[in-house]
Amino acid sequence: xxxxxxxxxxxxxxxxxxxxxxxxxxxxxxxxxxxxxxxxxxxxxxxxxxxxxxxxxxxxxxxxxxxxxxxxxxxxxxxxxxxxxxxxxxxxxxxxxxxxxxxxxxxxxxxxxxxxxxxxxxxxxxxxxxxxxxxxxxxxxxxxxxxxxxxxxxxxxxxxxxxxxxxxxxxxxxxxxxxxxxxxxxxxxxxxxxxxxxxxxxxxxxxxxxxxxxxxxxxxxxxxxxxxxxxxxxxxxxxxxxxxxxxxxxxxxxxxxxxxxxxxxxxxxxxxxxxxxxxxxxxxxxxxxxxxxxxxxxxxxxxxxxxxxxxxxxxxxxxxxxxxxxxxxxxxxxxxxxxxxxxxxxxxxxxxxxxxxxxxxxxxxxxxxxxxxxxxxxxxxxxxxxxxxxxxxxxxxxxxxxxxxxxxxxxxxxxxxxxxxxxxxxxxxxxxxxxxxxxxxxxxxxxxxxxxxxxxxxxxxxxxxxxxxxxxxxxxxxxxxxxxxxxxxxxxxxxxxxxxxxxxxxxxxxxxxxxxxxxxxxxxxxxxxxxxxxxxxxxxxxxxxxxxxxxxxxxxxxxxxxxxxxxxxxxxxxxxxxxxxxxxxxxxxxxxxxxxxxxxxxxxxxxxxxxxxxxxxxxxxxxxxxxxxxxxxxxxxxxxxxxxxxxxxxxxxxxxxxxxxxxxxxxxxxxxxxxxxxxxxxxxxxxxxxxxxxxxxxxxxxxxxxxxxxxxxxxxxxxxxxxxxxxxxxxxxxxxxxxxxxxxxxxxxxxxxxxxxxxxxxxxxxxxxxxxxxxxxxxxxxxxxxxxxxxxxxxxxxxxxxxx
Numbered sequence: 138x139x140x141x142x143x144x145x146x147x148x149x150x151x152x153x154x155x156x157x158x159x160x161x162x163x164x165x166x167x168x169x170x171x172x173x174x175x176x177x178x179x180x181x182x183x184x185x186x187x188x189x190x191x192x193x194x195x196x197x198x199x200x201x202x203x204x205x206x207x208x209x210x211x212x213x214x215x216x217x218x219x220x221x222x223x224x225x226x227x228x229x230x231x232x233x234x235x236x237x238x239x240x241x242x243x244x245x246x247x248x249x250x251x252x253x254x255x256x257x258x259x260x261x262x263x264x265x266x267x268x269x270x271x272x273x274x275x276x277x278x279x280x281x282x283x284x285x286x287x288x289x290x291x292x293x294x295x296x297x298x299x300x301x302x303x304x305x306x307x308x309x310x311x312x313x314x315x316x317x318x319x320x321x322x323x324x325x326x327x328x329x330x331x332x333x334x335x336x337x338x339x340x341x342x343x344x345x346x347x348x349x350x351x352x353x354x355x356x357x358x359x360x361x362x363x364x365x366x367x368x369x370x371x372x373x374x375x376x377x378x379x380x381x382x383x384x385x386x387x388x389x390x391x392x393x394x395x396x397x398x399x400x401x402x403x404x405x406x407x408x409x410x411x412x413x414x415x416x417x418x419x420x421x422x423x424x425x426x427x428x429x430x431x432x433x434x435x436x437x438x439x440x441x442x443x444x445x446x447x448x449x450x451x452x453x454x455x456x457x458x459x460x461x462x463x464x465x466x467x468x469x470x471x472x473x474x475x476x477x478x479x480x481x482x483x484x485x486x487x488x489x490x491x492x493x494x495x496x497x498x499x500x501x502x503x504x505x506x507x508x509x510x511x512x513x514x515x516x517x518x519x520x521x522x523x524x525x526x527x528x529x530x531x532x533x534x535x536x537x538x539x540x541x542x543x544x545x546x547x548x549x550x551x552x553x554x555x556x557x558x559x560x561x562x563x564x565x566x567x568x569x570x571x572x573x574x575x576x577x578x579x580x581x582x583x584x585x586x587x588x589x590x591x592x593x594x595x596x597x598x599x600x601x602x603x604x605x606x607x608x609x610x611x612x613x614x615x616x617x618x619x620x621x622x623x624x625x626x627x628x629x630x631x632x633x634x635x636x637x638x639x640x641x642x643x644x645x646x647x648x649x650x651x652x653x654x655x656x657x658x659x660x661x662x663x664x665x666x667x668x669x670x671x672x673x674x675x676x677x678x679x680x681x682x683x684x685x686x687x688x689x690x691x692x693x694x695x696x697x698x699x700x701x702x703x704x705x706x707x708x709x710x711x712x713x714x715x716x717x718x719x720x721x722x723x724x725x726x727x728x729x730x731x732x733x734x735x736x737x738x739x740x741x742x743x744x745x746x747x748x749x750x751x752x753x754x755x756x757x758x759x760x761x762x763x764x765x766x767x768x769x770x771x772x773x774x775x776x777x778x779x780x781x782x783x784x785x786x787x788x789x790x791x792x793x794x795x796x797x798x799x800x801x802x803x804x805x806x807x808x809x810x811x812x813x814x815x816x817x818x819x820x821x822x823x824x825x826x827x828x829x830x831x832x833x834x835x836x837x838x839x840x841x842x843x844x845x846x847x848x849x850x851x852x853x854x855x856x857x858x859x860x861x862x863x864x865x866x867x868x869x870x871x872x873x874x875x876x877x878x879x880x881x882x883x884x885x886x887x888x889x890x891x892x893x894x895x896x897x898x899x900x901x902x903x904x905x906x907x908x909x910x911x912x913x914x915x916x917x918x919x920x921x922x923x924x925x926x927x928x929x930x931x932x933x934x935x936x937x938x939x940x941x
Contacts, residue, residue: 140324141275142184147321148274148283149180151314152267155287158294158307159259165251171211172263179204179264183271193276200271204264212257235261266290270318280322284315425494426661426674430486432502432547436704438486438663439694440500440674444520444684446656448649450573450623453642453657460515460524463508468518470504470546471565472691477554481546488543490536497535499523500660500674502545504691510541550690552708555595558687561654565686569654572646577627584647594653598685598695601647602709605640605697609633613700640697641681654686658694662703787901794820794903802877807855807862810880814855816905817884818842821891831859838883848886851879 160166182203186196238254266286274283291311445453513526513534525534587604588597614634629639641657648655664674684692696705801813815825823841835856839849861871
């Protein structure tokens, strides 16, 4: 087997070994066999084209064409399309299946089921990386650069899978594949030089250490390369284990991981609408919680996960709070007292979590007074939330499969108690009425208009709730593209379409503008009661609702979402019964979901793109543990630098020419300005001819460049100055004040005379940049000549020294 054939085999093997890192993303690894077979065929096509031989571009095109045909015939007919006939079978179905795969990626949790769409994405991705690796390593003979697509494949897989126990295996396989490819390329390069100088075997003299014999082996380069590769790979695996601190801070991990495990740590500001819902399997309305309760008002018992109390203008999130050990008896809820506390009763709820529910926040009725649960948990007193503690490196306590008991208070405040509530504590009012500076004025204006004439906070809150749920003409529609930031609230008030997330966020923001302390709670509605008395809570019961603070009552739930199946608390009902609502149940728009028992977005209602952005209602339970509070500052800066670098690369020739032009024209020298004029003409397609006189060259630029009168006169003035510089007596004045302006005028004329594509080519890909390659080649030739001369001189001198 030739050296290039071996390199082809090892390039395909390196791609296949690196693609193993994608296996944790799906439940089955059957797709690897398909990818391996197609990758072998793709590599074989490349080897055959190179043996013909074909041009490099034709080789890559043949590999790409064969790969696409194999994918089409392998997956055609499995997609759902409206077309018929061979074209639909081969193209339309293939495109539909690709789109379905993108949709499945957004909907399913990791590990996802191996649907046809996801299999297509995985196999086509591996083939694309394999084509890049084969092109760089074998066709272009730059195996080192082929590590970039391999690194991209491994990085994407590791980032999505979040590491894990088998992550070092994936890294080892990818590293070994890359090193074997480099070794194969190194052997091929050395073989092209004929016999290789090898190290002298032990026990032989210097006289025997010349060229290796025909049966010997050139062991030195190979052995040293293997040793360096093995040592580097071993250090890459061993150093992170020896230095566990590298897992956090600027090099990875997140702040919550490090802080939550220590006594007195904090809970990071996690946005559950993104971190919890991004992996929600919306197509499977599985039961995540089951419970039994002695609460006589079971239909009012929400299971609360976390409270979002900070609105920074971009999103609502839970602010950083101190964590303490879980007390045997939780402190009294903030603001609760007086008659409301005296009429409260304590209820007991026994909850069991499904084995697939890996939430770190513990769902509980509010306000809980005590919790009995095994494992390591921490308590956040302000939000009255239990959070799973850190169990080890990248391992955290979660509710998966747990059975726990929660005792909570059953509060029954009346409308009169809420209406007569005193002013809230100043500290609570200051913290929970903050609104971002970029909140549009229309939000506060709408809140004032809706609550006009109200004399107390309770009446204002009820009017806000009725505005969204009854009288405002709002429509429950999961197809809306509304977001959750400040501008999104204003857009939601204008479009009047959204789901529970938007209603809860908007009411909380408007309440804050009125001076009412407000936050957003995330969790589950009461669920569906079974015949045996138990209650099932499923994915579709995920919900978000606003909580408003009233002194003497505490945090109180309101329900602005106009959706059937959601119970409006008795204390929040309007005091004066209203007639039929102005927009009681508007007919759903084409994108709106039909009302059901689910209080927020469901699998059939919410598109995958919105799920990934957290736009489908409240923080629903995910199938993976939320332990990341978003990208760190370092990651953001790194990605920003990468994007700027990618965007800046095409502008490098433009920047170089601009700088060179300014430097040339700034000297005021005629010959330098003439060179700039020639390069400018060259950039638009007028190839320079050094054999012509300045006057003939100027006429050629004018004719081929199609210049107008002003630009033509400018070119001839510059050419006249060049003639004076070449033929005038020494000391004569050859330059003139408008030299630089004439060059710029001629340049403007040349650019104006060509079409837009040619103009863009002249600016972004100037032909005169070839001078850089010429200069580099000349310097390299001079350097090589100098080195060769010195080596020859040294070799001639050595025998003279040995004669003495």
